[in-house]
Each structure stands twice: as C-alpha cells, then as structure tokens.
Amino acid sequence: MNREELYESIGGIDEDLLERSEKTAASGKRVWKVLLPLAACFGVLLLSAALLRQSFFTVEPTVPTESTEPSQQPTETIQQPTETTQRPTETTEPTRETIPPISPDSWEVVYNDYTDGIDALIAAPFGYFTEKMSQEQIKLLLPDALLERTDIEGRAYYKAGNEVWYARIWMQVDGYAVGVFYKYYPTCIIESFKGIASVCGDVEYHVMEETREKKITKKKYVETETPGVYWVEEEETDEVELITERLRAEATINGVPMFFFMDVESKYAEEEKKIFKEILTAFATYPEGMPAIDEIKPMEPRNSYYYNYSLEEARKDETFGSYLPQQIPEDWDVRSVERFYEEETQTNELVIYVKPDEREGWYVWTLIAGDRTGSDTDTLQLSPELVKQYVERYEPISIGNGEIKVRIGSKWRDYHDYQWICDQLISLQNVRRYRYYEKEADKGSDLDAAYKYPITQTWG
C-alpha cells in the first residue's frame, strides 16, 4: 500500500460522515455566535468592574498609542475600560476573590466543545489587539525545561493602551497540544473548575470524564455500476465507551493565575495525563520571580487588533465605514460588529452579524479589504417563499473600486442565500448593481467564482 492508495481508499468514506463534517462545521459557527452575546455581556460587566477599580487606583486616562501599522487602523477611540497605562502595583497578586462573581456553570458545555472557545470566555475589553509572541517573550513565561520542547508558540493579548491583558501559550509535546493561559488583569475571567481530582505539587488539576454510548457499526460494501461508488449495508451494536474529554488545571504562581488544559480521549488518556502532569510539575517548580508576564510588551509594529464596534462607530471606520448601510430595517437585529486586522494572515475585515426577524441562524456581512479570498459560512434557513419574494435575478456584486469586497455568509455556498443577501445589501445601500463577470467568468454562478477574477468596475 502506498500513499496514493490510502488517499483513494479515503474516497470510500461513508456519505453520512461526509455530510456530518458539513453540518458540524455549521454548528461550530453557531456555537461561536452564541458566545458573542455572552462575551458582550461580560464586557459590560467588566466595564463596570474596571470602573469600580478606578475608584481604588490612581489612574490616568488611557490614550491608545498611535500605530503606524496598519494604516487602516480605526482612528476612533472606542469606549474602553479606562485602565491605567501604569501597572497597578496594588494588584501584584490578583486572586480569585477579585474576579467578579459570575457563575461559569452555564458555559461548561460550550467550553468543552471548542478549545478556542476560551477566547470568548475571557472577557476582553472593548478594544484590544493581539500579536504572536516572540521566542524571547515566551522565554519570560516558561520554565527552562519546557523551552526545549518543539513547537511552542504564544500569543499575547493587549488592551488598547498596550497593557498586557492575558497571554496564551500553546505547547506541542510529543504530538499533544497543551494550552497555558496567563491571566494578568483580575477582570480577565476564565472559567472556574467544578472539582479537583488530583494535586501535583502546588498545582491542583481536574479531570473531566463522561461516559457515552457509542454505536459500533459493522459495514458491508456492495459494489455498484459506478466505479468507486459503493452502497453500504450497516449493522449497529451498542457499546458503552469511557470518553475523557479534557484535562484542566489551575494554579496561582507568583501571583499570576494560570490555567492549563488539554484535550484527551480515553484510548490515549494515560499517555496524555503523563505529559500533562509533567508540564504541571515544571510549572509548579517555577523559580522565584517567574512568570514575568508584566515584562511582556507589545512588539512594534502592531500586527493585529480587534475591536467590538457599535454600528455608528463602524460607520466612522476609515476603511469600511462608507460602505456600510445607512439604515437597517426594523426587523433586522444587529448583534455584533467586529473589526479585525491581522498582518500575519493578511486579514483586514469588518464583520457584521445580523439576525433578521425571528429566523433561525445568522447572516454575516463581511467587508474585506485587499486580496484575501475564500469563503465564510454561517447557518441560514430560508423558506422558499421568502426566496421568491426577494429574488428577482442573480447578480453577484462588488462594492468599491476593487479593493473592497463583500463576502456574504449564509448557508454553505447556497446559491439562493447569496442571491437573497446580495439583493438585501444592495437595497440597503442603494448602490448600483454590477455584473462584473461577463466573459471570462461566465461559468461562475456565485460569489466564490466571482472572487477568482479581478474586480475593476467603480461606482459612484
């Protein structure tokens, strides 16, 4: 057997598994969308907490440092928690007691599903930026023993005033990923643990376990007349298998609360537990003075930032503001407006999440600057009647002079959804329609196809 044969054999994967991968992809987005309002709520709470802190600390209003890169960075100062640019020495040892009493119980399920969901659980300030940490910065946070591991990378999150908010490091140890979060500001919330299973040095760690019934399927393949296509006859038996979901640990080391986690599964749990414990031990024996999170400073130039906008603030955005709809219909609910720039991935976009009337799912408008292509997806259910109501003709559109593209998120690459949203967007903005693919792209039938060709028309 060689790799080509293996690749071809993967072509025989059952159709339900293929379909499942599509559906789960959509639900993943949906879970994330559910977190957005939560994060927004946390943001409000944290603002309150931050303002409360102000009354205790001597503070100076933060003026976000002007950035030379990227030029598209919003010039508006977004409403932010007015943290001081000077390290608040009163909180050198933030403790759990300083965390606002928000129960994490209801987050548990979501948190288990997605490793990066923790990003949404860490209540970020209204504006922050993030950057990949240099190896020098990582060295400030890790015990020497772990520096020898390969594939260590970290990302620091800064408040708009250049203050470190939290840092996150990923280690890949023997093929297993272990995440470590360093929480600096007391108002940076990370989920609490429900129970403690074991103690490793000074570090308590918790192992979540659950059992679930997993159906074991026996399959018989029946050849069809089409080469490479087989029918499958299935027999299923029920079997209970122990599934270990996640290892988690927390510790306050030299005043810095830290959180560790690692996805595991039953078959390899012992091996992963060993690695996890090894890492905990390394941290538990941290030398005095570590970790030096307060020495993590942003590198210049900033290479990414993120803002939660209000729609009004977004309209003032230099890059995208003029392309936003001036009016949102009454039955359209704008839930979130996000501005994100990341040099590393050439991301420069503004995303608007809207939900029309009571319909399930989310619509996403993404305005993208530059040449970044690709597709964004979200779930969307449209009734045929509604499609008929809005669809007059199908014309992919672009807005702007070729530098701004509109990406419409809806059900995965669904023709009618794109069409409907395009019509909506056009009607909201009262702009002209354009067919910009007439010759070379006449094979194309949707926005994705359109992205493959340069957009040259202008409008005004």
Place this chain on the structure above:
Amino acid sequence: MEDEQIIALYWSRDEHAIVETDRKYGTHCRSIAWNILHSEEDSEECVNDTWLRTWNAIPPQCPKRLGAFLGKIVRNLAFDRYKAANAQKRGGGEVEAVLEELGECVGATTSAESCYFAKELSSAVNLFVRGLPEREGNIFVRRYFFTEPMEQIGKRYGITVNNVAVILSRCRKKLREYLQKEGYGL
C-alpha cells in the same frame, strides 16, 4: 430544489436534472475538484464528467445523500486526473501536501496484494474514521477527503491552524497504528 426532486428528474431522464444539480452542487463539486487539481479548466471538465457519470448512474442508483454521492465521484475523477497529470512529476499544491501527510501512515510500495485489498482498505479506513471522536473525524474528512487547506479547516471549526495540525498529526498516528493492527503491511 430538494434532492429527491432532482433525483426524480434523473429517473425520468429529464436533462434538467443536470441543470439543477449544477445549480445546487456545482460550487461544492468545483471546490473539491479545485482543491485537488488547482486548475480552472481541469476542474470544470472534471465537474462536467461528474454530471455525465451521475447521469449514467441514476438510475438505477438512488442516492440518499446526493451531495456526498457527487462529492465522491468528483473526488475520484479529479484524483484520477491528478495522477495522470503528475505521472511524470511531483507537483505542489494541496493534494501533494495531503499525500505527503498520508505517507506517514503507509509504506512506499505497491503490490498486487495491496490492490486486491483496496476495497477492504476502504472499509477499514471508514471504520477508523467512525471510531474517531466526532470533531477529529470531521477534521480528518475535511483534510483527507475534501483536501481542504488547514487554514480553511481551522476557520471552519473555529480553531487555530496549529491545533488543526496537531489533531491531524494525532489522527495519522492512530491511523498508522490502526492499519498495522488490521494487517495492512506498512
């Protein structure tokens, strides 16, 4: 149009079946072909071949999941085309990256025996994917069936590219062990 309606068109030998299939699944199939071939022209031809093969296959077949059914056909056709085009060279692109990754799980030889076991191998791989945790299984499918770039997978599931790479690495390790255990000589 619902899948059942499209299939009914095939069964009634109505050529609108192809139009409706293209309308509903054209982008999906072109995406799969593109991931493998990275050629507009080849992808388009591959998709057209897919419609023809589907036309010939239905009836007598009556797929329950038309999208997946088409996905398999277009993937097979695209990979056949890829192999023909790359018989004399080793090209780059996503499929080459995927093949390199899969190379970790197998040996380097082709034997008559291994060809004989091709169908059984497919069945074994299928069981392997079913045995994976759902998220890992889905990521495996996106990468090694749909040949999607890791960046796209990461975005799809809301995880980092690094995390995708780690999960895939873990999957390949398990697959190698599984195939050895199942007697597919590596």
